[in-house]
Amino acid sequence: MKKFIAYMNRSFAPKMNKITRNAWISAIQESIMGVLPLILVGSLITLIMILNDFIPNMPNLQPISDFSFGLMSLFISFLIPYFVMEKLKKSDRKLVAGLTGTAMFFLVLSPSFNDEGQIIFSFERFGASGMFVAIIIGLLVGVVFHQSSKVSFFKETSSLPDFIIIWFDTIIPITILLLAGWFATILGNFDLYASIISLFEPLINIGQSFVGFVLICFITAFLYSFGISSWALMPVAFPIIISGIEQNARQLSRGLEPSLIHTQETLAAWILIGGVGATLPLVIIMLGAKSKHLKAISRVTIIPSIFNINEPVVFGAPIAFNPILMIPMWLNAIIIPAITYIVLSLGVIAIPAEVMQLWYLPVGVSTYLVNTDLRGLVLLLINIVISFIIWYPFVKVYDNQKVMEEKQEEQV
Numbered sequence: 001m002k003k004f005i006a007y008m009n010r011s012f013a014p015k016m017n018k019i020t021r022n023a024w025i026s027a028i029q030e031s032i033m034g035v036l037p038l039i040l041v042g043s044l045i046t047l048i049m050i051l052n053d054f055i056p057n058m059p060n061l062q063p064i065s066d067f068s069f070g071l072m073s074l075f076i077s078f079l080i081p082y083f084v085m086e087k088l089k090k091s092d093r094k095l096v097a098g099l100t101g102t103a104m105f106f107l108v109l110s111p112s113f114n115d116e117g118q119i120i121f122s123f124e125r126f127g128a129s130g131m132f133v134a135i136i137i138g139l140l141v142g143v144v145f146h147q148s149s150k151v152s153f154f155k156e157t158s159s160l161p162d163f164i165i166i167w168f169d170t171i172i173p174i175t176i177l178l179l180a181g182w183f184a185t186i187l188g189n190f191d192l193y194a195s196i197i198s199l200f201e202p203l204i205n206i207g208q209s210f211v212g213f214v215l216i217c218f219i220t221a222f223l224y225s226f227g228i229s230s231w232a233l234m235p236v237a238f239p240i241i242i243s244g245i246e247q248n249a250r251q252l253s254r255g256l257e258p259s260l261i262h263t264q265e266t267l268a269a270w271i272l273i274g275g276v277g278a279t280l281p282l283v284i285i286m287l288g289a290k291s292k293h294l295k296a297i298s299r300v301t302i303i304p305s306i307f308n309i310n311e312p313v314v315f316g317a318p319i320a321f322n323p324i325l326m327i328p329m330w331l332n333a334i335i336i337p338a339i340t341y342i343v344l345s346l347g348v349i350a351i352p353a354e355v356m357q358l359w360y361l362p363v364g365v366s367t368y369l370v371n372t373d374l375r376g377l378v379l380l381l382i383n384i385v386i387s388f389i390i391w392y393p394f395v396k397v398y399d400n401q402k403v404m405e406e407k408q409e410e411q412v
Helices: 002-020 023-053 062-066 069-087 091-108 128-148 162-169 171-187 192-207 210-224 230-253 264-271 280-286 292-306 311-316 323-345 365-369 374-411
Strands: none
Touching: 002 023, 002 230, 023 062, 023 069, 023 128, 023 230, 062 069, 069 091, 069 128, 091 128, 091 162, 091 171, 091 192, 128 171, 128 192, 128 230, 162 171, 171 192, 192 210, 192 230, 210 230, 210 323, 230 264, 264 323, 264 365, 264 374, 280 292, 280 374, 292 311, 292 374, 323 374, 365 374
16 A cells, blocks of 8 residues: 555656646636636525525526526636636737637537528527537637647737737637638538537436446545545536536426436535545544544534535645545545435435535535435435444544654654
8 A cells, every 4th residue: 555655646646737737627627617606606596596485476586597507618618718828828819719719619509590680599508518519619729729829920020019910810710710610510501519419428428327426426536635636527527517417407397307416416415525535524533533633633624624625634634645544535435426326316315406506505504405305414414424434443543543653752
């Protein structure tokens, strides 16, 4: 185990961190982070609309969610080329690149025109279901703009204002991209949007399967135990979980039972108990630790853990690069998701079907709000007890080790 930890610390973790700092990957990550406030607005509107059951004649606030969460892919199509240009030190053309990404996304939506000249879009394509399309379009625009930035119509000694130079230098990439989009979707009558979705459909299906769900939860915790942020998986995992909740909401609106389990709502309600790796039970156990170090860490981290913030305990206990505490974190990331998936798939508890990404609410509160099903709280309690059992023996071993270290330090 020591050799494995040494290898991960020396080779794997640095390589993974290098990948996450790559301009193209980090552009996707920052774009997703950029739309999170709009997703949270959609979640808050869903929360407020619960009052419709108690207050008659409340105004319909759904359009607010539709024009925040419901336009997510459109926002991503702008942000990715914008951040790509910024990361590649081409900030002078990042705004133009973002606008081109948006224009390309509109073209790929394959709009139609009626006899009155009005343009018609399918509104649902603007939402989470188009995330992979927006990412592909955004990266494509970034590639074309990056390559074109290596050539200019003007010499570096040109006396023309910079904005004039940018105007002319971006004409070619804009024309190439929009011409290609027009040729494929308008002239060729080809539904590029549906084709891109079909390419990623196997990945989405795997992500929504039992194995995919458990595997993604495990990999997230595994990377985190080596100090690698869970955001490393976001370019792949986020489109899966965000489109899952959108499809569930669509199924519910059609009178069908929601069927997709892998959503952020599921994770927040039953998996992330205190954060990635279900670390709240760990902190509770450490409150009764004999070592001064663990007891002090538990007192500092108990409040953040209740609100599902576990960076302080992961790096303070620490769990990261700690062979004793890494193993129970991995076990929690396998066993808890497996139990949750099986229970939800059996129909014992209602599968979340509305946007409720309020992961920062106290443990238990978010569990109830995602589906207002009291049986969900029972599952949460079961998961907490199981997680407690998983953590307990390892924490005791680590606690005894820390006690011995503290005694040796006192004798020096």
